[in-house]
Amino acid sequence: LLHHRYSSHLALLVLLAANGVYLGNAQVPFPGKCPDVKVMDSFDVEAYMGIWYEYSKYPFAFEIGKKCIYANYSIIDNSTISVVNAAINRFTGLPTNVTGKAKVIAPAQLAVAFYPSQQLTKANYQVLGTDYESYAVVYSCTSVTPLANFKIVWILTRERQPSAKTIEDAKNILEDNNITQAFLIDTIQTKCPQLGGNGTEFANEDDLDLDDFVTTAVPNAIEKA
Numbered sequence: 139l140l141h142h143r144y145s146s147h148l149a150l151l152v153l154l155a156a157n158g159v160y161l162g163n164a165q166v167p168f169p170g171k172c173p174d175v176k177v178m179d180s181f182d183v184e185a186y187m188g189i190w191y192e193y194s195k196y197p198f199a200f201e202i203g204k205k206c207i208y209a210n211y212s213i214i215d216n217s218t219i220s221v222v223n224a225a226i227n228r229f230t231g232l233p234t235n236v237t238g239k240a241k242v243i244a245p246a247q248l249a250v251a252f253y254p255s256q257q258l259t260k261a262n263y264q265v266l267g268t269d270y271e272s273y274a275v276v277y278s279c280t281s282v283t284p285l286a287n288f289k290i291v292w293i294l295t296r297e298r299q300p301s302a303k304t305i306e307d308a309k310n311i312l313e314d315n316n317i318t319q320a321f322l323i324d325t326i327q328t329k330c331p332q333l334g335g336n337g338t339e340f341a342n343e344d345d346l347d348l349d350d351f352v353t354t355a356v357p358n359a360i361e362k363a
């Protein structure tokens with residue numbers, strides 16, 4: 139979720155040069171300017187805090203090697219939110235995380251940054267819908283030029299294995315906003331470390347199993363695209 143410190147994709151350079159905005163990943167490019175979307179008109183920051191598992195998202199170059207992705211949001215003070223994005227590296231089985239900060243700059247519009255040099259001024263994390271308890275639909279769009287934009291869409295869920303109803307609710311929000319689901323790729327949330335109530339992760343015995351990325355995820359993505 140909005141981190142991707144290591145990517146050096148050409149699209150990123152274009153994005154950086156055009157906009158001075160570092161989203162740090164190769165995002166799905168679309169023709170034209172960012173379309174209008176409907177963000178929530180009221181937003182309860184406190185209710186939004188806590189753990190969100192990444193159910194699916196538009197692909198990023200950087201997250202391809204990751205599974206068990208989740209975010210932990212918590213309030214630092216009345217103007218700042220702490221953001222921890224954690225995942226398991228699929229190839230080594232080792233946990234990894236990045237920490238950042240966010241500010242709410244308008245209802246349901248957050249500016250998220252992972253570097254001290256990034257300004258928390260531009261809404262690069264827009265909540266299109268959430269019931270706070272089961273799903274959240276998050277959107278980020280950057281117009282690179284009037285001719286192109288990059289989008290990221292995430293479906294986040296409070297449970298690693300959400301119900302079909304939860305996902306339907308989330309997808310209805312995408313539909314209401316005319317946002318295509320064709321690029322959504324499900325995040326692997328199986329064989330993941332359990333999160334203890336006290337925040338510690340304890341490993342399952344089979345955490346080190348490498349999963350079948352090539353046999354499952356890639357064909358699924360191709361089929362959906």
Ligand SMILES: *[C@@H]1O[C@H](CO)[C@@H](O)[C@H](O)[C@H]1NC(C)=O
Pocket residue numbers: 216217
């Ligand atoms: C945070 O809240 C306190 C009291 O609730 C207030 O005095 C302070 O100005 C607030 N700070 C910001 C940055 O809003």
Ligand SMILES: *[C@@H]1O[C@H](CO)[C@@H](O)[C@H](O)[C@H]1NC(C)=O
Pocket residue numbers: 222224233234235
């Ligand atoms: C993040 O990673 C650091 C080491 O890189 C580790 O000490 C810390 O516990 C991790 N935090 C979470 C929430 O996973």
Ligand SMILES: *[C@@H]1O[C@H](CO)[C@@H](O)[C@H](O)[C@H]1NC(C)=O
Pocket residue numbers: 174175176314315316
């Ligand atoms: C989605 O598309 C429909 C039909 O073109 C339009 O009426 C509606 O306003 C669009 N929704 C948004 C949020 O742009």
Ligand SMILES: *[C@@H]1O[C@H](CO)[C@@H](O)[C@H](O)[C@H]1NC(C)=O
Pocket residue numbers: 334335336337338340
């Ligand atoms: C945290 O919780 C886990 C399981 O819920 C437990 O095994 C572990 O001992 C706890 N750690 C601390 C420091 O309390």
Ligand SMILES: *[C@@H]1O[C@H](CO)[C@@H](O)[C@H](O)[C@H]1NC(C)=O
Pocket residue numbers: 189210211212333334335336337338
């Ligand atoms: C989430 O962040 C809160 C606040 O910093 C912390 O108490 C909690 O342990 C974290 N949970 C996980 C699973 O990292």
